[in-house]
Amino acid sequence: MDDIRVSRPNDLESLWMPYSDNRYFKANPRLLARASGMSYYTPDNREVLDATAGLWCSNAGHGRREIVEAIQRQAEVLDFAPTFNLGHPLAFEAASRVAELTPPGMDRVFFTNSGSESADTALKIALAYHRARGQSQRVRLIGRERGYHGVGFGGMSVGGIGPNRKQFGAMLPYTDHLPHTHLPEQNRFSRGQPRHGAHLAEALESIVALHGAETIAAVMIEPVAGSTGVLVPPHGYLQRLREICTAHGILLIYDEVITGFGRLGTSFAAERFDVTPDIMTMAKGLTNAAVPMGAVATSNDIYDAIVNGSPDGIELFHGYTYSGHPLASAAAIATLELHRSEDLNGRARKIEPYWQDAMHSLADAPGVADVRDFGLIGGIELTSRPGAAGARGTEVFRRCFDKGVLVRATGDIIAMSPPLIVEPSHVDRIVETLREAIAAIH
């Protein structure tokens, strides 16, 4: 393509790639040079159908003209403005647009630049809230095994994925974890929400009994866990967690970084499951990932407690230079407008049954141990090769890529989250390519 000026780097060594097998990649580079709609294109212009919306983020599809133009226009008008004790119009408008989508009574929006920053911001707001109400002893933060909340020390400490923690020594003190909700014996091959496992929420009562409710600030969970390999909450689980939190004055935080913005056919998981948290984090789909941006939405009560409960001056000693960056704000407004005008949530809901059938059609492929789905998320769990956990997942990922479909492997689980503009013909191609890859590597 003539319009790709740098389609092939001449040096791969300088870049220390994030969350990557640097040595393998640099010996076998797989580069993505441009993207449009449902597809990426390699430097030699080979199409790769995107079954992952990048990294759970380009929900409206790639290269959307409306978003590109909004960013271009904004770059010419105002490249940057500080937002500490100053403001620029688009940050306020972007926050109002987000507040239109959050559950009623959750109308306060704090901007960050990523999911990790959103997770740490949410935890800090929870601590500040209790302190503002005279309960500064509520410092304990509860997460869940297999949870992923990014890579800051807060999110990492509350997160529950071993390999993400073990290189880094000390975590935050005063954390604890609920059990994960994966019950393969009872729930294998469930369509949508699994039936068994609501009782796992009761573990929060045990944690309360152990530490005392008066020491616990918040519980943070992903409504649907993604990074660990797609775990869908069992029927009744979120309801029960909500009840226990409310009974003990503990804040419930949903990490909606992957579930936000149409992934479940609704603006947020809170709406789909009809269980409202006190705080929710978001990122990724907020700007269709065209400019990095994250956000934390809180209940109005939390905002009021912190803001009105403070003496004159700064109320929350937290924020980022790029909170509400003009280009990100412009991208968010254009993205949310696209969601509205194209009814992307409705589109996702419409194709969900087709997606579900397609995912479960892989149940009989060789070595498939489980199939999980919810909204436009799919997880295909492969049995691990003896002594080589993760090898099959990696091989399927590489084979699919080379056959022109981008999937994601977390260990031996293939996770998929296509852009919401996915059509049945794309779904068919994803499933055929996966079936062939799974058979080939078995």
Ligand SMILES: Cc1ncc(COP(=O)(O)O)c(C=O)c1O
């Ligand atoms: C649920 C969840 N929270 C937080 C994050 C971290 O987001 P980021 O990589 O933008 O920091 C992710 C990223 O995948 C995520 O899935």
